[in-house]
Amino acid sequence: MAIPVIDFSKLNGEERANTLAQIANGCEEWGFFQLVNHGIPEELLERVKKVCSECFTQEREDNFKNSTAVKLLNDVVEKKSGQKLENLDWEDVFTLMDNTEWPTxxxxxxxxxxxxxxxxxxxxxxxxxxxxxxxxxxKGYIKKAFNGGEEEEESAFFGTKVSHYPACPHPELVNGLRAHTDAGGVILLFQDDMVGGLQVLKDGEWIDVEPLPNSIVINTGDQIEVLSNGRYKSVWHRVLATPDGNRRSVASFYNPSLKATIAPAPELVEMANQELHQITYPKFVFGDYMSVYAEQKFLPKEPRFQSVRAM
Incomplete structure (x- = not known):
């Protein structure tokens, strides 16, 4: 089993209907798919690899070596307890936004x-x-919802998380990144060409998302699940710590504005009513959801939906 790999350029030709169906399948059955021929210049992607790797080695690596994760893992190894560090991630990470300080x-x-x-x-x-x-x-329904109901206003959040997962001497004792679903909307991941580790939970089995050079991995977050009234699910995924290599991961998030109200699309609620499907998703302000998510990121998403329903 492998997540779908879709040629995005075929949306513009005779295979458009088939490509739309492939993307629908990726959203409905997997919550993850890989795009090739997506229109991002390869020359730009090569530069991204270069500057992100250089940024880690020049500006981040020494700090990671002195991080809490490294110290706690060393303690466990010294004590020979064999106890896995379940509440820790073997990850160096920083976030790029338009209004934050960037590496210099x-x-x-x-x-x-x-x-x-x-x-x-x-x-x-x-x-x-x-x-x-x-x-x-x-057309534009999801984008408008994420922008707080405004057609032209750009209030949606767009952030980019730059992560590295350094080689881990004891990968059996720590997670690269703990299993979770993403809180937001559409996530676009430019993952390492060589070093794997990303896994998706499908039918109770963890499936590797194999590195595919210069592809962009797409996954759907919790807000897409709500807007689609459950047609598209956000799915559990994780990153394994690995003994060799230094996995690079650049994940960009197109999320709702914190003030945006998120609810199932009325058209999809009506369709579900006609098909006698139970409606389970509340209407809420995304900022309220993020407050709950901050406390419950690594827990099941259903209680989060119930929490904002009660707010």
Whole structure:
């Protein structure tokens, strides 16, 4: 079993209907799929790899060596307890947003990542337009919902998380990143070409998301599940710690504005009523959901939905 790999360029040709169906299947059956021929220039992707790797080695690696994760793992090994560090991630991570401080010591980092984020945001909107079409919603429905109901206003959140998972001497004792579903909307991941470790839970089995050079992995977050009234599910995924290599991961998130009200699309609620499906998703303000998520990220999502229902 492997997550679907989809040629995004075929949306513009004779195979459009088949490509739409492949994306619908990826959203409905997997919650994950890989896009190739997605329109992001390979030259830009090569620069992203270069500046992110250089940023880690020049600006981040020494701090990681002195991090809590390294110290706690060393303690466990010294004590020979064999106890796994369940509440810890073997990850170095920072987030890029338009209004935050970016790394400054890596040549070309800001210019490259600014260009990359601009391209990824455009790709995110194209992917959401395809989801609208597949769900039978008006074009721009998801984007408008994420922007707080405004057609033109750009209040949706777009962040980019740059992670490295250094080689771990005892990968059996720690997670790279604990299993979770993503809180937000559409996630676009540019993962390492060589070092694997990302896994998706499918039918009770953990499936590897195999590295595919210069592909973009798409997954759907909790807010897409709500807007689609459960047609598209956010799914559990995790990153394994590995004994060799240094996994690079650049994940961009197109999420609702914190003030946006999120609810199942009325058209999909009506369809579910006609088909006698039970409606289970509440209406809530995304900022309230994020407050709950901050406390419950690594727990099942259903209680989070119940918590915001009661707010």
């Amino acid at each position: 010591k890596t040549p070309g980092f800001k210019e490259t990542m600014t260009e990359y984020r601009s391209e990824l945001k455009k790709l995110a909107i194209k992917v959401m337009d395809v989801m609208d079409e597949n769900l039978g919603l008006p």
